[in-house]
Amino acid sequence: MPRPRSLHPDRLAEAALAVIDRDGLAGLTMRAVAAELGMSTMALYRYVADRSELELLVADWCLRDLDTSLPPAPQWTDQIKILVLRVRDQIGTHQQAVPLLIANRQRSRPLLRWAEAVTTVLDAAGFTGTDRVIALRGLVGYLNGALLQEHLGALGGTGTETIAAQTDFPMMRDTARAARHVSPEDEFAGGLDIVLRGLSRSGPAPAGPASW
């Protein structure tokens, strides 16, 4: 019976993400989001309890279309690989929001759906109990770390260039120089392959058609 809301929560998330994409994560401000929506600052608090709730909205919005259906690959490692790559693909150009995704990794519904799919694949591959816990946390650890690295100072950023220019650490200098020729995609996928290769050897008895 009372006055109806004029905004859908999704509109809040869109506006906040627009601010982030334009001004960076540091530019994300209650005032900035309100201005983006043409509302007053305090009007936002009719939709969210506080800033962290707005950030959760952004995290959920970023991954709203995340496909968490089980990939039809024959190998379970390929299934996991596809699931992980889907997350990175969904983030796309919104790398600035990565810290928000990490901070809300245990509250975001899309991420929980995603984790459910990953654990389902792991379970089918024979991972149970402690093995599954460690496999999942290892995967998520790599995912978070790699995304974060991409977010703050990607390959070829100023940090890498500084290392490439100094002389105190020659091995790192060479590595930083070689890093100039590695695309973010190759880097991410390469690291993921390492983790997957390790996983395929760490589980319980090998299962599935591709025994070795």
Added chain:
Amino acid sequence: MPRPRSLHPDRLAEAALAVIDRDGLAGLTMRAVAAELGMSTMALYRYVADRSELELLVADWCLRDLDTSLPPAPQWTDQIKILVLRVRDQIGTHQQAVPLLIANRQRSRPLLRWAEAVTTVLDAAGFTGTDRVIALRGLVGYLNGALLQEHLGALGGTGTETIAAQTDFPMMRDTARAARHVSPEDEFAGGLDIVLRGLSRSGPAPAGPASW
């Protein structure tokens, strides 16, 4: 000839770390650090240009005793393992400072020394060019992600308990319950073993006494 400084920069870092350990990272404030030192807020700016420089001091201080000598293990994977575990051991009880370490990972001298050691081991194991870049970034990615996970919501934290209590995602519920019986040390080392196992299979031609 002018009035000498009354503080060593290390004292700043100690004070800041004391604040962090007591009040958390959110409690790290120029005013709080000044109060810890018994100085006025603005006196800090005679030692650091701004807050981020203070944070760098904290990061360096945390890892000041990091042993970056090459471990004498026969297998290069064990050398890497020891190097990575040393970082986690040095952080010890200062998990609250982990975001500062990550943010300053490319400026902190101890971390550069450490990375030089890691790349040296990788080089000796036959990793060169792009392979070494991806191996290093993969390792650092996992390290950062795992430390961050431990920092915000360790296993058995409220986040994990919430997941263990819900019913929408049964596989995650079971995994969260099993996670209650995994210590942070086992989790970290388990994930690291996965990455190392993957690395040992991803490099160029296997080298060293332990061929297979």
Added chain:
DNA sequence: CTCGTAGGCGTACAACGTACGCTCAAGGAT
């Protein structure tokens, strides 16, 4: 038309980082 509910907003406040400029402590030079 009336009225209760809740949406939207204006003001205000505490806490933050830090710019600016002052005072004076502490050596070297005389």
Added chain:
DNA sequence: ATCCTTGAGCGTACGTTGTACGCCTACGAG
């Protein structure tokens, strides 16, 4: 012993942040 120069230390103040509080009013049920 005196002075002078340098910068350590600090007090004040400003702009920006999140948000508590309370007012006004648009809206839909009756």
